[in-house]
Amino acid sequence: MKGKTTRGHIVESADRLFYQCGYEHTSFADIADSVQISKGNFYYHFKSKDEILDAVIQARLENTRNMLMRWEVEGERPEDRIKSFIQMLIANQADIKMYGCPVGTLCTELAKLNHASQAEAIELFTLFRTWLSRQFALLGRDADADELAMHLLARSQGVATLAQAFRDESFIKHEVRQMCDWLSSQLAQTNQEGSQ
Amino acid sequence: MKGKTTRGHIVESADRLFYQCGYEHTSFADIADSVQISKGNFYYHFKSKDEILDAVIQARLENTRNMLMRWEVEGERPEDRIKSFIQMLIANQADIKMYGCPVGTLCTELAKLNHASQAEAIELFTLFRTWLSRQFALLGRDADADELAMHLLARSQGVATLAQAFRDESFIKHEVRQMCDWLSSQLAQTNQEGSQ
DNA sequence: GTCTATATTTGGATAGAC
DNA sequence: GTCTATCCAAATATAGAC
Numbered sequence A, B: 001m002k003g004k005t006t007r008g009h010i011v012e013s014a015d016r017l018f019y020q021c022g023y024e025h026t027s028f029a030d031i032a033d034s035v036q037i038s039k040g041n042f043y044y045h046f047k048s049k050d051e052i053l054d055a056v057i058q059a060r061l062e063n064t065r066n067m068l069m070r071w072e073v074e075g076e077r078p079e080d081r082i083k084s085f086i087q088m089l090i091a092n093q094a095d096i097k098m099y100g101c102p103v104g105t106l107c108t109e110l111a112k113l114n115h116a117s118q119a120e121a122i123e124l125f126t127l128f129r130t131w132l133s134r135q136f137a138l139l140g141r142d143a144d145a146d147e148l149a150m151h152l153l154a155r156s157q158g159v160a161t162l163a164q165a166f167r168d169e170s171f172i173k174h175e176v177r178q179m180c181d182w183l184s185s186q187l188a189q190t191n192q193e194g195s196q
Numbered sequence C: 001g002t003c004t005a006t007a008t009t010t011g012g013a014t015a016g017a018c
Numbered sequence D: 001g002t003c004t005a006t007c008c009a010a011a012t013a014t015a016g017a018c
Helices: A006-021 A028-035 A039-045 A049-074 A078-091 A093-099 A102-113 A118-138 A142-165 A169-194 B006-021 B028-035 B039-045 B049-074 B078-091 B093-099 B102-113 B118-138 B142-165 B169-194
Strands: none
Touching: A006 A028, A006 A039, A006 A049, A006 A093, A006 A102, A006 B102, A028 A039, A049 A078, A049 A102, A049 A118, A078 A093, A078 A118, A078 A142, A078 A169, A093 A102, A093 A142, A093 A169, A102 A118, A102 A142, A102 B006, A102 B102, A102 B142, A118 A142, A118 B142, A142 A169, A142 B102, A142 B118, A142 B142, A142 B169, A169 B142, B006 B028, B006 B039, B006 B049, B006 B093, B006 B102, B028 B039, B049 B078, B049 B102, B049 B118, B078 B093, B078 B118, B078 B142, B078 B169, B093 B102, B093 B142, B093 B169, B102 B118, B102 B142, B118 B142, B142 B169
């Protein structure tokens, strides 16, 4: 969709390069090469590198919102939807093994740069956080829904960081199983409390 | 100790700046300013920026080895020593909130740069991994000692990443309590199996 | 809208005086 | 061992032709 216009191509390539090589390490020349346009043409579409970053983050936000809506529709019960989140680690394991989590690594980098778009990047985390929190609330865990959401987010971040450091996909699979077990135990706990 | 010589000062300042601002984003000028020497003097002590990074990683490796040996001496039982690891998140919570985990963020950055010193940085993770694994083995969990070690490492990485993104120290405290609970449940499981 | 050419700045690195 | 001066390459950004 986005890829049809030159601007769309730029955002698409920048998105991938920022993920694979980092924001600061990716130069205009890299993006220009990738999109097959001249460096000069660039500035017709964006005033600065920061503007490209903004566009990339906005695109990621939109993609994430769409994905969460899809999960919401496709998953019958809240626990099925939470499983969609956990399974994302499996679906993207090849990329995660090579480049880590696109959200976590971007937030980490922007924090060190003290970059103006930090807040926007963190909003990516917030999308998952509030969505997961809502699913847990639907399961009757209103009281600690946000804590459960943050716990699950943290688990997936840790898995991504170590899977990348040790270049280990089997670790992802192993931890995903444990996260599913954890979810089941939380459901059991919920049902137990609900029946009291 | 290291801080007495100019070389030591450079490594010390570079270590802090690499942690707070990232390796690539930290320039020679930044380090020179911090150490209060001229940029030229620099090259008497190191041939390149990469060499400084190597020195920083070696210093961190040594500091980590010393810390692990200290924990080994100070902690009576293996579970006490593992608690030392978990408590590290509390001891360093102010820094973690601002800059994340020094090991995780360095490994993540070097991976994106595809930097030659990646392997050395990952060795920092390996130190914790093998040390934790040994503690779990001492608890009689030889079979899954490494998995337990990786699980704990991942948990702490995830906590650091999210605590930094959301600038939230209370999240660290909350998750540390849960990690201690998890450790207790693992000990219970171990004792149960041991008595069968 | 896209190109080439170029200005400007920064950062890593060297030379040589002291 | 430390300094100043300088070189060189890379990266962001601009100007202006087509």
